Amino acid sequence: MTLEEVRKQIDVVDKQIKVLFKERMILADQVARVKAESEDAIYKPDREEAIITKLTxxxxxxxxxxxxxxxxxIMEVSRKYQYGRTLELRNCLDVSFVTEEPKVKKLAMLKHELYICQGYSRDLVNTVSDYEQVMELIRKDEADAGMGIFEDISYGVSDSLHEALTMNDFYIYRCDEVLDEGHRKKVVTFGKQLVVLPEHNRLKIVFVCKNKSGSLASVLSMISDYGVNLTEIHSVPFRGGEWNYRFYVELNGNLLQKEIQALVFQLINETETFKILGSYFCEQ
Ligand SMILES: C=C(O[C@@H]1C=C(C(=O)O)C=C[C@H]1O)C(=O)O
Incomplete structure (x- = not known):
């Protein structure tokens, strides 16, 4: 057979697969409807495992x-479809946010980072020695927001700020790039509430996935299936407890978009733990 002839046959098979794929997605939609009504989970790993064993x-x-x-x-894309359909059928995304930036009169910062203070008078900044104290001041309403260096192009990411945001449920709502003696730094402003504005183009998330082959790959392909660009990723081992990693990821997108909501919905349901760490605008 010539290459041309084989390709003709492949085209025929692809058409058959397409018909069957469409039929399967109609069935996935029906499953989504039933599950939406009974508030059942979309992801059924045991059923998927059984299907794989039986078919292979x-x-x-x-x-x-x-x-x-x-x-x-096939089952991954079927699930993706179901998450999107489910959100259309019932408003079940459990993420609360406000749509206005807080007014900042008093800012809290690390003393040694005061030099990167953006847009606020330094006299009005309450300085302390670690991020736990920054967040404590905000919690006690002695400051409205915190500011800190999140990334430095020469030294990498700030593990302590990532950790403090993760452990204290604080959220970034601004990200400014600052040039300091040739060092480019990303300086973030954060507060108690998740703020989502229409102009935001970044969503920072943190998740832990199962410690088994393919789990990180499946999260990454999930992000790509939604057509979402991943702008940063790094992992940090847990402090204490069993040896596992948190993955910090910055996505290009806005939580007001339906596709991002569906992605977040899927991530909440298919990772071990998941958290949004912020929504902000970034020029880069
Ligand atoms: C379709 C279902 O939902 C999900 C998708 C599956 C699939 O596409 O085969 C299987 C199990 C679930 O994870 C189902 O529950 O049957």
Missing amino acids: GDVDDSIKKEYTALIKR
């Missing part, structure tokens, strides 16, 4: 891994 049992070893990958992928 009699497949030749030479293509078993490939077939398994295909079946997994």
